[in-house]
Amino acid sequence: MLKWSFLVFIASFSLINRPLFAQFKRFNIGPKSYKLQLKAEYSLSAGAVWAIGPFAQLKDQAEAADGANYGVFTxxxxxxxxxxxxxxxxxxQVGYMQLGQQNENWKKQYNLxxxxxxxxxxxxxxxxxxxQGGHCLQFQLRLNAGAFVLWGWNAQRGILNANEQLDRYSWSFSPAVGGAIELGASLQYRLNKRWTLFSDFAYxxxxxxxxxSRRRQLFALDRQQQALSPPxxxxxxLFLQRVDWSSLKLSLGLRYRAFKYLHNPNKRYWNYY
Structure with missing residues (x-):
């Protein structure tokens, strides 16, 4: 049984890596320059983003601020x-992401x-x-790691207590810096020598x-159940919020190639897309 499992593993590994080996083989021919020259490509994309997971917690309690929904990013x-x-x-890569808050769902979930x-x-x-590999139709797999600046979710919620009074909590937070990682894959199509259209999916x-800070206020209510001032x-x-931002991103973009050839324009194998 162990022998057959080992053979199946070797066969599967070979099939998976065959396309990658083929990409390397394309560039192991012809003359190479040993002088390192970096040539730039610029891209701009925009799309939709969906929140997944509990997203945020208040202190160490299991009370999750999970009203984050979907949004946009560029x-x-x-x-x-x-x-x-x-x-x-x-x-x-540099980007901006914004996720909407499901206030109505949040209100129903906690009976607010x-x-x-x-x-x-x-x-x-x-x-x-x-x-990256491929010809006119290309694929790209990537891994990014860096930092992000978080802000928003200054929130307020109120509940009716047993004494028919409004028990209101208000949160106010300062921007914070954290660490981030992203795994992505894209499918690309070469439009011409300079421009490439691509679709990207990332986690x-x-x-x-x-x-x-958190402020708790207790209000008396009028007949229309409106809060009466003063409280x-x-x-x-003081309050501490832990944020675990998890989201899926789907985008469409364009890439501009700021050069014509990577190496020798007279060698067809270096006219790489």
Missing amino acids: EARIQFRSSQHPLWIPQL LEAKAQDWSNLYFMPGLSF FRGRSGREG LFELDE
Whole structure:
């Protein structure tokens, strides 16, 4: 049984790696320059993003601020090509992401009298490395890691207590910096010598902790169940929020190639897409 399992593993490994070996073989022919020259490609993309997982927690409790839904993002990327290693591409990406808050679902989930919160937002800066292969129709696999700045989700929610009073909690947070990682794959089509159209799918995950304040207020209500000022009770305290930002990204973009050939224009095998 062990012997057959080993043979199946070897066969599967060979089938999976055959396309990658074929890409390397294309560039193991012809003259090479040993002088490292990096040539740039610039891309811009935009698309949709979906939140997954609990997303955020207040302190160490199991009370999750899981109202994050879907949103939009935009991203700029610069990647560097070389004739020595044309398949391995270092890159740098900068992007902005915003996720909407499901206030109505949040209100129903916790049986709240009132609920509102700002959208989640982050700005990320991530260097990385990718592997690219193909001809006119290409694929790219990449890994990026870096930092992100998180802000938003200044929230307020209120519940009706046993005494028919509004028990309101308000959170206010400062921006925070955290670490992030992204795994992505893209399918690309070469339009001409300069431009490439691509579709990208990625998994983004970032973690951060940020300090803020929480205010608790107790209000009497009128007949329309509106809060009457001033509050009957008020208490301010420091608060800590742990954010585990997990999301899926799907985008469409264009890439501009700022050069014509990687190496020798007279050699067809270096006219690499």
